Amino acid sequence: MEIKVCGMREISNMQDLILQVSPDWMGLIFYSKSPRFVKDELKGEVKKIQVPKVGVFVNESIDYVLDKVQKYDLAAIQLHGKESVGFVAELKNQTTAEIWKVVSVGEDLNWEELKAYVGQIDRFLFDTATNTHGGSGKKFDWGLLDSYPFQVPFMLSGGIDLESVKRVKDLKKACPQLIGVDLNSKFETEPGIKDVAMLRNFKEELLGLRSVN
Numbered sequence: 001m002e003i004k005v006c007g008m009r010e011i012s013n014m015q016d017l018i019l020q021v022s023p024d025w026m027g028l029i030f031y032s033k034s035p036r037f038v039k040d041e042l043k044g045e046v047k048k049i050q051v052p053k054v055g056v057f058v059n060e061s062i063d064y065v066l067d068k069v070q071k072y073d074l075a076a077i078q079l080h081g082k083e084s085v086g087f088v089a090e091l092k093n094q095t096t097a098e099i100w101k102v103v104s105v106g107e108d109l110n111w112e113e114l115k116a117y118v119g120q121i122d123r124f125l126f127d128t129a130t131n132t133h134g135g136s137g138k139k140f141d142w143g144l145l146d147s148y149p150f151q152v153p154f155m156l157s158g159g160i161d162l163e164s165v166k167r168v169k170d171l172k173k174a175c176p177q178l179i180g181v182d183l184n185s186k187f188e189t190e191p192g193i194k195d196v197a198m199l200r201n202f203k204e205e206l207l208g209l210r211s212v213n
């Protein structure tokens, strides 16, 4: 199972993360209203960090997204707003970076609405619907994913914490298309600053490298 750690914004914290956790993905927020927003003055240092990087965007223009892909050497683009299938198709024509479409989950999930993205995106990412778009620390009803109808892989997100490991494993058994988890505010000492030891514990428990007490 893959691990994405999202919302990093300080170089030394990123370096610690890579050394001690070695996640599969590191998420960078390019949404200026977020407390985890990455400032462009860091681009040179961030680019040097040796881990596949995911840029998180909320209803931005194609030009803005492509500029960040180039400046930060992004391996994946996470579209976290109301980006249409047309937008995704246009973006896909202009980049080799993976495209992940976020589905903000409220009370229910409408699979019909998502069908048009299949074939255009590399994975879905299911997160809890919130006015701030992301980083809410709240879980949605994961049981809604039991009926996931597509082959395209998906990530689980929204309020995942150390106590979630067993439920994540159970969901993986029910839905093999679950390819990874996205970790954020439940592993922070303050917005944008990660508790690397806590993240390492999560990884070891998830991968069965240590048992849960």
Ligand SMILES: O=C(O)c1ccccc1NCC(=O)[C@H](O)[C@H](O)COP(=O)(O)O
Residues within 6 Å of the ligand: 006, 007, 027, 029, 031, 034, 035, 036, 056, 058, 080, 127, 132, 133, 134, 135, 136, 137, 138, 157, 158, 159, 160, 182, 183, 184, 185, 186
């Ligand atoms: O984290 C943010 O500040 C954020 C703001 C606006 C859009 C997306 C944002 N985060 C994107 C993520 O992928 C988060 O990891 C995801 O929302 C889960 O966060 P959390 O509920 O804190 O685990």
